Structures are given as C-alpha cells and as structure tokens.
Amino acid sequence: MKAIVYTKYGPPEVLQLKEIEMPSPKDNEILVKVKATTVTVADIRARGLSVPKAFWLSARISLGFRKPKKEILGMEFAGEVVSVGKAVKRFKPGDGVFGATLVGFGAYAEYICLSENGSVSLKPFNLTFEEAAAIPIGARTALHFLRKANIQSGQKVLVYGASGSVGSYAVQLAKYFGARVTGVCSTSNLEWVKSLGADQVIDYTMEDFSSAEESYTIIFEAVNKSSFSACNRSLKKGGTYINITEPLPTIHMLWTTFSNRKKIIMSQNAPETPEALNFLKEIIESGKLNVVIDRTYSFEKIVEAHQYVEKGHKKGNVVITLEQNS
Known part of the structure; x- marks a missing residue:
C-alpha cells in the first residue's frame, strides 16, 4: 500500500x-x-518537532529523540471498513467510519x-x-x-x-x-465567523x-495569540479560562485561581x-454542526498541504483525499 513516510524531523519536504x-x-x-485524512497543527508540530518548551522532553520521549518512532503521521481519517478481527462486534465490512489516531x-x-x-465511529450519513475526516480532532x-x-x-x-479548526467548532x-458567543479573528474572516453563528465578532487587528466593558464566563483561547492578562481582565469572577495550546499554568494563572475563584483549563x-464522536455524529446528522473545509489536496500533494497549514492562516480544515470522488 501507499503511505506518506518521514524518517527525520524537518520541513514539509521530509514527507515522502x-x-x-x-x-x-x-x-x-x-x-x-x-478515503480522506487531514493536516492538523499537531501533524505540523510532530513533523518538525516544533513543540512548546514545556512539551520538549515528553515530545522527545513520545515521538523519538533522534528520529521519528512512528514514521507515518495523520491524526484523523474517514474511510471504509474492509475487514474485521474475529472479536469485533461494533463494525462490519462496508461500514463508513471516521476517527482520530492522536496517539498512534x-x-x-x-x-x-x-x-x-478506540476513537472511531460510524460516519455521519x-x-x-x-x-467526515475534518471532524475527529478539531470538533x-x-x-x-x-x-x-x-x-x-x-x-x-x-x-x-x-x-x-478548533475555534470554528468551538x-x-x-x-x-x-x-x-463572541468570536475573535482577522478582518477577512469576520463575516465567515458570524455565519457560523457567532453573535458578535471582533477584528483583533x-x-x-x-479593552471593552464586556466580560465573559468562558474565554476559549484556541491559538495562544492573546495574553492571559488580557483574558483575565475580561473573565468574570468564577469564570473559566481555556487554553488548548499550553500544557502548564503560569504563576499568574495559579494566583488568579486562588485569589479570584477563576478556573484554568490547560492543554490536554x-x-x-468513541463517545464524543457518537455525540458529534448525532448533532451533525440533525443539521446543528457544520464542517468547514478550507482547501483539499490530493495524497501526492501532501507536502504542499503542509506548507500551507504551516503558514498559520488556514480557515477551518485542510483535507487530503486518497481517492477521487470519495
């Protein structure tokens, strides 16, 4: 079978x-x-070993010190079951499925x-x-x-x-x-974020x-481009600050938790x-959650896809197709 393999850390060109x-x-x-997979920020970080300093040691242990332990990236997928082990009960050949492979x-x-x-479910009809491939990690x-x-x-x-990806689903x-919901994004994405259902949009540029008078019960930091001090000013007492990119709270965060009864939730x-995927499948089939695809690339163009995502300007998700008209 064909696969995209990388035997050393580096730029997109290491993918073969x-x-x-x-x-x-x-x-x-x-x-x-x-049938389809995606290029996530996690794929980019694993390929180049470009992780936050707090993750450095754990990333080296997990991914490999000198070279990748797991030579095939790709953390979400959608496809068709072709065969099953003799103990399998949930699926049968021919089932359309989607899932996440964040660990493996x-x-x-x-x-x-x-x-x-594992984190796999029947594909939304x-x-x-x-x-479907653009759901399992971000959503x-x-x-x-x-x-x-x-x-x-x-x-x-x-x-x-x-x-x-995560922000649009959030x-x-x-x-x-x-x-x-208030969404913060760039000028070019204001109307698009509003179309997702945001009640208000703010152009961070x-x-x-x-600096506004508004305060929030939950502040969801999806890209780690605002400061905690700024978020803390707008977070209500008893509110929750979420940061999906940083693994450990700072001293400022810990003191805020202690003194102002605010909750801090960091990267995990x-x-x-399969529970979350089953839930997402249900609300997607009922028309209450939409999938946003920025660009689609063929399997052979995966280096170009990584180059695009690495620029940090994608809108929603970038998908890789392994066969036409899937």
Missing part, C-alpha cells in the same frame, strides 16, 4: 510517498481503507488498523468522507474543553482564534449549548477585546473513546 506492507487487523481491530498516528496511509473500542477537542468548563445556556463565551458548539488530549 512510499510503498509499504499493508497491516492486518488483530482480533479486536478493524482494517479501514482510508498512521492516517497518512491507504489502510490503517484500529481498535474497535449526510457527510462525504472528506467532510472533539472543542467539545471536550467546553464540557470541562461546564458550559451552560445563557453564558457569554469568547473564542479567540475563531476561524481555525463557536458552533457553544451556540449549540445555548451560549452567547483593529480592536483589543479586553480528549479521551480516546
């Missing part, structure tokens, strides 16, 4: 299309023919094996494979953090970085839970949201279970 052996499913695994990677390949109890991450913040109807929520999911992976 190669022929490798096709995997076989174990008793509790399914073998999926991958491996979606940059024509076939992938996964545990039936109203989505293409390309659309699941947004859902995980909003649930951790105990989001409630009527709360005011600010999403900083509302035009990215806007929609916060609205689904009944919140009043023209206005500092923290969503559980590798």
Whole structure:
C-alpha cells in the first residue's frame, strides 16, 4: 500500500510517498481503507518537532529523540471498513467510519488498523468522507474543553482564534449549548465567523477585546495569540479560562485561581473513546454542526498541504483525499 513516510524531523519536504506492507487487523481491530485524512497543527508540530518548551522532553520521549518512532503521521481519517478481527462486534465490512489516531498516528496511509473500542465511529450519513475526516480532532477537542468548563445556556463565551479548526467548532458548539458567543479573528474572516453563528465578532487587528466593558464566563483561547492578562481582565469572577495550546499554568494563572475563584483549563488530549464522536455524529446528522473545509489536496500533494497549514492562516480544515470522488 501507499503511505506518506518521514524518517527525520524537518520541513514539509521530509514527507515522502512510499510503498509499504499493508497491516492486518488483530482480533479486536478493524482494517479501514482510508478515503480522506487531514493536516492538523499537531501533524505540523510532530513533523518538525516544533513543540512548546514545556512539551520538549515528553515530545522527545513520545515521538523519538533522534528520529521519528512512528514514521507515518495523520491524526484523523474517514474511510471504509474492509475487514474485521474475529472479536469485533461494533463494525462490519462496508461500514463508513471516521476517527482520530492522536496517539498512534498512521492516517497518512491507504489502510490503517484500529481498535474497535478506540476513537472511531460510524460516519455521519449526510457527510462525504472528506467532510467526515475534518471532524475527529478539531470538533472533539472543542467539545471536550467546553464540557470541562461546564458550559451552560445563557453564558457569554469568547473564542479567540475563531476561524481555525478548533475555534470554528468551538463557536458552533457553544451556540449549540445555548451560549452567547463572541468570536475573535482577522478582518477577512469576520463575516465567515458570524455565519457560523457567532453573535458578535471582533477584528483583533483593529480592536483589543479586553479593552471593552464586556466580560465573559468562558474565554476559549484556541491559538495562544492573546495574553492571559488580557483574558483575565475580561473573565468574570468564577469564570473559566481555556487554553488548548499550553500544557502548564503560569504563576499568574495559579494566583488568579486562588485569589479570584477563576478556573484554568490547560492543554490536554480528549479521551480516546468513541463517545464524543457518537455525540458529534448525532448533532451533525440533525443539521446543528457544520464542517468547514478550507482547501483539499490530493495524497501526492501532501507536502504542499503542509506548507500551507504551516503558514498559520488556514480557515477551518485542510483535507487530503486518497481517492477521487470519495
């Protein structure tokens, strides 16, 4: 089978299309023919080993010190089950599925094996494979953090970085839970973020949201481009600050938690279970969550896709197709 392989850390050009052996499913695994995958920020960081300093040691241990332990990237996918292990009960050959492989990677390949109890679910019937592949990381991450913040109807929520993958889903999911949402993004994305359901949009190039009188119950930092001091000024007492990119709170954050009864939630992976995907499948099929695809590239153009995402200006998701008209 064909796969995109990288044997050393570096720029997008380290990714190479190669022929490798096709995997076989174990008793509790399914073998999926991958129809579409994506390029996420996590793929970019793993490829170049460009992680925050606080992650440096753990990233080296997980990914490999001198070279990658896992040579095939790809953290989300959609495809068709082609065979199952003898103990599998949830899926059968022919099922359309979508899922996340955040721990094991491996979606940059024509076939992938996964545990039936992992982060995999039946594909929403109203989505293409390309659309379904753009859900498992961004939407699941947004859902995980909003649930951790105990989001409630009527709360005011600010999403900083509302035009990215996680941010665009955070806007929609916060609205689904009944919140009043403010999205912060660049000038070119204002109308688009508003079309996602944001009640108010702020152009960060023209206005500092923290200088306004508005205060929020939840501030969701999706891109780590605002300061905690700014967010703290606009966060209500008893409110929650979410930062999905930083693993550890600063001394300022800890003191704020102690003195002002504010909750700080930092970067953490969503559980590798099917529950969140099943929930997202239901609300997508009911028309309450939309998938946004910025660009689509063929499997052979994955280097170009990585180059584009690395610029940091993508809107929503960047998808890789492994076959035409999937």
